[in-house]
Amino acid sequence: MKNLYKLKYIFITILTVSLVSSCQTESSFEDELPSIANIAVSNADFSTLEAAAVAGGVAGVLSNSNPNDASGAYTVFAPTNDAFARLGLNENTLGVLQKTFLTNTLLYHVSNGNLAGNTISDGGTSTSALSLDRRFIERGEDTYINGSKILATDVTASNGTVHVIDKVMIASGADIVQTAIALQSANVFTSPELTYLVEAVVYAELAEALTASEGSPSFTVFAPTDQAFIDLGAALGLTFTSPADIRQLPKETVQQVLLNHVIANDGKFTSELSAGTVTPLGGDDLTLGAFTNGTLTVTGAGNGGEVANMGIPDVQTTNGIVHVIDRVLLPNL
Template sequence: MKQFVMILACGLALASAVPYAGHHHRTPSHGQQRYGVPQAHPAQPGQVQQRGQPVQAKAATPKNIPGVATDLGASTLVDLVIKAGLADALSGPGPFTVFAPTNDAFAALPKPTLDALGQDTALLKKVLLYHVVQGEVPSTALANDITAPTLQGAKVRVNIYGDAITADGAQVIKPDVRASNGIIHVVDRVLYPIPETAIPSVLINDPQQRFTTLVTAVKEADLVETLQADGPYTLFAPTNDAFNALPAGTLDGLLKDKAALRNVLLGHVVPGTIFAKGVPAAGAVPAVRSGTQISVRKSAGGVSVNDANVIQADLPATNGVIHVINKVI
């Protein structure tokens, strides 16, 4: 772990070496590897390789990261890397660790997001660099609930749930793919830079303003400082509609009784970061409130906690993750 921390501490050092807008691609000399490569055998959807099983790309001569990414079925990522002017940097000596989304992961993005990435080179570069960490970091060097500085500057959160590894909640479906200049972990969705805000600020700045009642309750219960601490925490966050659905007078009574209000709110907070990928088919997790267990379940229909359903999962914060729920638990 110390070795891993030392590797990651160098993460921002390469930022100055990454080309920015206006940089022109170098023309490779004779014999120099080119990042454009033919398609090979893409990763099969739904297949997850076990942690700690190194993969060597099938090639007589080792390919660099863009070349291996293409072979793995991440050609969309490579196309965007070229569009953003980052191909030369990621074809360089590195070494780098790349969390590489598959083509299907990019295809699953909402059309407005895809359009924005296609039209805004600065945004595209920011998102792509968020997938890159300086140094070679194999899956065996990863630990649960650590954050790693990316070349974008923000930190990506890594979690381990049994044999499953996630990066900001995206599952690593093929770890430890070797390239000539680093290592690739294939992930099943695109990562977004974690906002530089803790849980309370994420609630306050929600674009849909779904948590104004929860924010008021957190302030009245003197829990803002608690939820701004390092944690990390998992918050199951009831919406305004969830509070409005309580029996008449219940919310007013809680807001007048700080001890009772704190008790209810702390029953929605779990220590540690539990992304949706880490929720078991059935089980229980301890809440911050002493002696309280929250029942959690995951099925084809989604995730539920006690008798509430998660209506939006995996809202990231610097100190954990938020799951939006439709009932107060």
């Protein structure tokens, strides 16, 4: 594992000082190690994770041995407070997430057994507690799990191993269309995010193409928020006050605009995307900005140089990766 940060050594120092000062024998050191849950409780950098574990009902699970693995261990990829803050979340704002989604999100960070840092390599995978695979990607000197950079590895707990990451990983367990509907219907956030996009997909008759089926392709999709569509309406001299207002535009135009957000490239996390142009299913090439702090900007040929920023990157679906953005990407209409 490359480029480990000092956070790892802070943990090791804390644990070592604690153990040495108590004059325990080597055989009892393991008994005195904190559980995974207690690591979160005892470190201020994981206060949001601690609150999420309590709210999501998994704190008790991560306090005990793993009954589903012979070693009794879990491996947890633990997002820092800063990782949650990237989604606008902290200890006091976790209530914007539906509990089921929060619980599943936490379990997506957990796997059975001890996965040592030196066994993590580019192209490898790890199966989460949701039975969904996560993949490891090396980019320069850094290693990522999906689109989240691994900041530190091998923090040892009494019931497993903790690796520290810089972004919360999200998986819907559904295809692209059902994922958008889940966001639209408040099954993820208490306030819907993608109501206009769902309406546009239905209106443009593209739902079937973006629904997973055996042998269907996997996509990278840039998904504009409700506000992005409202802003588009204003730019066109239209007033969008409800998703149905998207139907003021010709169906063919909406279809062309939506296809300008879809890339048939097997679904790429941000850690697998680079600056340059990519060709969507319809319209003109999109321009990706530099990979910076785990995200990229994206610009449509018809956006006059105005970039779209990723608000929620790297949402894993069963037929691709969705990146929620703050601007509609326009082709040259």
